[in-house]
Amino acid sequence: MSRRSLLRGxxxxxxxxxxxAGCGVPAAYVDEGDRAxxxxxxxxxxxxxxxxxxxxxxxxxxxxxxxxxxxxRKRTGISVRYTEEINDNDEFFGKxxxxxxxxxxxxRDLVVVSDxxxxxxxxxxxxxxxxxxxxxxxAEHLNPQLRSPAFDPGRLHSVPWQSGITGIxxxxxxxxxxxxSTKELWADDLRGRVTLLSGLDESFALLMLGNGxxxxxxxxxDFHALCEQVEGLVKKxxxxxFTGNDYIKDLSTGDVLACQAYSGDVIQLQADNPDIEFVVPxxxxxxxxxxxxxxxxxxxxxxxxxxxxxxxxxxxxxxLAAWVNYVCPVPAAQxxxxxxxxxxxxxxxxxxxxxxxxxMRGRLAIARDITAQERQDFTKRWNAIVGL
Numbered sequence: 001m002s003r004r005s006l007l008r009g010x011x012x013x014x015x016x017x018x019x020x021a022g023c024g025v026p027a028a029y030v031d032e033g034d035r036a037x038x039x040x041x042x043x044x045x046x047x048x049x050x051x052x053x054x055x056x057x058x059x060x061x062x063x064x065x066x067x068x069x070x071x072x073r074k075r076t077g078i079s080v081r082y083t084e085e086i087n088d089n090d091e092f093f094g095k096x097x098x099x100x101x102x103x104x105x106x107x108r109d110l111v112v113v114s115d116x117x118x119x120x121x122x123x124x125x126x127x128x129x130x131x132x133x134x135x136x137x138x139a140e141h142l143n144p145q146l147r148s149p150a151f152d153p154g155r156l157h158s159v160p161w162q163s164g165i166t167g168i169x170x171x172x173x174x175x176x177x178x179x180x181s182t183k184e185l186w187a188d189d190l191r192g193r194v195t196l197l198s199g200l201d202e203s204f205a206l207l208m209l210g211n212g213x214x215x216x217x218x219x220x221x222d223f224h225a226l227c228e229q230v231e232g233l234v235k236k237x238x239x240x241x242f243t244g245n246d247y248i249k250d251l252s253t254g255d256v257l258a259c260q261a262y263s264g265d266v267i268q269l270q271a272d273n274p275d276i277e278f279v280v281p282x283x284x285x286x287x288x289x290x291x292x293x294x295x296x297x298x299x300x301x302x303x304x305x306x307x308x309x310x311x312x313x314x315x316x317x318x319x320l321a322a323w324v325n326y327v328c329p330v331p332a333a334q335x336x337x338x339x340x341x342x343x344x345x346x347x348x349x350x351x352x353x354x355x356x357x358x359x360m361r362g363r364l365a366i367a368r369d370i371t372a373q374e375r376q377d378f379t380k381r382w383n384a385i386v387g388l
Contacts, residue, residue: 028101028124029124029125030100030103030124030125030126030296031125032125032129034103034296035125035126035127035128035296035297036128036296036297036301037105037296037297037298037299037301038299039298039299039300039301039302040299040300041299041300041301041302041303042302044299044300045076045077045078045079045303046078046079046080046081046300046303047078047079047080047081047109047110047300047303047304047307048080048081048083048107048108048109048110048300049080049081049082049083049108049109049110049111049304049307050083050085050086050092050108050110050111050112051082051083051084051085051086051111051112051161052084052086052087052112052290053084053087054084054324055084055112055161055162055324056068056069056082056320056323056324057319057320057322057323057324058323066082067319068310068311068316068319068320069082071316072307072310075310076306076310078303078306078307080307086111086112086113089113089114089116089117090117092111092113092117093113093117093120096108096111096295097126100124100126100295100296103296103297104297105295105296105297105298105299106295106296106297106298108295108298109294109295109298109299109300109301109303109304110292110293110294110298110304110307110308111292111293111295112161112290112291112292112293113290113291113293114201114288114289114290114291115149115151115158115288115289115290115291115369116201116369116370118151118152118157118158118291118293119149119150119151119152119369120372121157121293121295122151122152122157122158123151123372125296126295126296127157127158127293127294127295127296128157128294128295128296128298128301129156129157130156130157130159130294130305130308131302131305132156134302134305134306134309135159135305135308135309135312136309137309137310137312137313138159138308138309138312140312141312141313141314141317141330141331141332142155142159142160142312142329142330143160143163143329143330143331145287145361145364145366146160146163146287146289146329146366149289149366150216150366150368150369151369157293158291158292158293159291159292159293159308159312160289160290160291160292160329161289161290161291161292161311161329162264162289162290162320162321162324162326162327162328162329163287163288163289163290163326163327163328163329164262164263164264164287164288164289164290164326164327165262165263165278165280165285165286165287165288165327165353165356165364166197166202166203166205166206166260166261166262166263166285166286166288167206167260167261167263167278167279167280167281167285167286168182168185168206168258168259168260168261168278168279168281168285169247169251169258169259169260169261169265169266169269169276169277169278169279170251170257170258170259170276170277170279171251171254171257171258171273171275171276171277172275172276172277173275174254174257174275175190175257175258179258179277179279180279180281180282181210181281181282181283182206182207182209182210182281182283183210183283185210185258186233186238190238190257190258191236191237191238192237192238192240193240193255193256193257193258194238194239194240194256194257194258194259195239195240195241195242195243195247195250195256195259195260196230196239196242196243196259196260196386197242197243197244197247197260198242198243198244198386198387198388199244200370200378200379200382200383201370202260203260203382204223204226204367204382205286205365205367206260206281206285206286207226207229207230208222208223208226208367209281209283209284209285209286209365210281210283211225211226211229212283214365215284215286215365215366215367215368216365216366216367216368217368218367218368220374223374223378224381227381227382227385230385231385234385240255240256242386242387243259245265247259247260247261248265248269251269251276252269252272252273252276261278263278263326263327263353264324264325264326264327264353266278266353267325267351267353267354268325278353280360280363280364281363282363283363284363284364284365285363285364285365286364286365286366286367287327287364287365287366288366289329292308312329312330314330314332314333314335314336315333315336317329317330317332317333317336318330318333318334318336318337318340318345321333321337321348321354322337322345322348325348325353325354326354327353327354327355327356328354328355331355333355334349334354334355335349337349338350
C-alpha cells in the first residue's frame with residue numbers, strides 16, 4: 001500500500017463530511033481557543049500514533065518490533081500505541097471527521113496525512129499548533145525547502161514525517177534511450193506504453209511543470225488546459241491507463257515503458273531491476289511531504305511533541321530513512337549515514353532520491369494546494385477523464 005494515496009473522488013462513508021469540509025461549512029470550523037484538550041502527558045506516559053503501513057523501521061528478526069519507537073520508550077518512559085490504520089487520505093478523513101467536526105476527541109494524539117489533506121485539516125482548524133520551544137531538533141534540522149508550505153506558514157501545525165518526489169520512472173533497457181523531460185512521455189514510440197497517476201492531487205503538478213507552469217501559483221486556466229491535453233492523449237490511446245501504485249507491476253513486467261512514479265517506490269524497484277530509472281525532469285518535479293499533526297483535544301499533546309522532535313534527531317532520522325527510502329526531511333541525517341562505515345548505508349547517503357543534491361533541489365517545486373472552492377469542480381472533471 002502506497003504512502004501516497006489515490007484521490008478516490010467523493011463517495012463511501014466519508015462523503016458527507018468530505019463535502020461539508022470541501023464547501024467550508026461554518027459549523028465544521030473550530031476556533032483556536034477550542035482546540036486544546038486536557039493534556040494528561042505528565043501522569044499518563046503514553047500516546048496514540050496513527051500512520052500508514054510500511055512507513056517505519058522494523059526489526060530484522062521480528063517485524064512487529066519497531067526499533068526507533070522502542071528506543072524512544074526506553075529513553076523517555078513514554079510508550080507509543082502505534083497503529084497502521086491510514087490506507088487512504090479520504091478514507092481516514094471520513095473516519096475521524098465526525099469527531100473533529102463535533103468538537104470531540106479522536107482517540108489519536110498523532111496522525112500522518114499527505115500535505116494536500118493536511119491543508120484541509122489546517123483550514124478547518126482541526127489540528128493544534130505545536131510548541132516549537134519543546135522541539136529544538138525540528139527547529140534546527142527541518143529541511144529549509146519544507147519549512148513554510150502555503151497551507152501552513154511556518155509549519156506551526158505540521159511537521160513532515162517523510163518527503164518524496166513525483167517524477168518519471170522508465171525502463172531504460174527496454175525503451176532503448178534516456179528520458180529527461182515530461183514532454184518526452186508523449187513521443188510516438190511510447191503510445192500505449194505510458195501510465196499516469198489517477199489521483200488528482202498526485203498527478204497534476206508534474207504535468208503542469210511539463211507545460212512550463214509555475215505550480216506555486218497555478219491558475220484555473222492552467223488546470224483546464226492540462227485537462228484538455230490529457231483528454232486528447234486518452235482519445236489517441238497514448239495513455240495506457242491511470243493507476244495507483246500498481247504502476248510498479250506494469251513497469252516491472254515491461255507492459256509499461258514509462259510512467260509517473262514516486263521516488264521511494266523506484267528505489268525499492270531498482271534493488272531488483274537496475275534497468276529502472278527515476279528522473280526529475282528538466283522542467284521540474286513535485287516535492288511533497290506527508291506530515292505529522294496533533295488533532296484537536298488530543299490527551300497526550302506534550303508526549304506527541306516529544307516524539308516528533310525525537311524523529312528530528314539526525315541519528316534517528318537516519319535510521320528511519322534507511323528503512324523507508326523516501327526523501328529524508330532531515331538533511332543532517334545524510335552525514336550520519338555517510339559516517340556509518342556500512343557500505344549499504346553509505347550508498348543511501350549518496351542517493352539523490354533520499355538526499356537531493358543542489359541541482360536536483362533546484363528542479364523541485366511544492367505545488368500550491370487546490371482550494372476548497374476549486375476542489376469539487378476540479379475533482380469532478382479530473383475523475384471523468386481518468387474513469388474514477
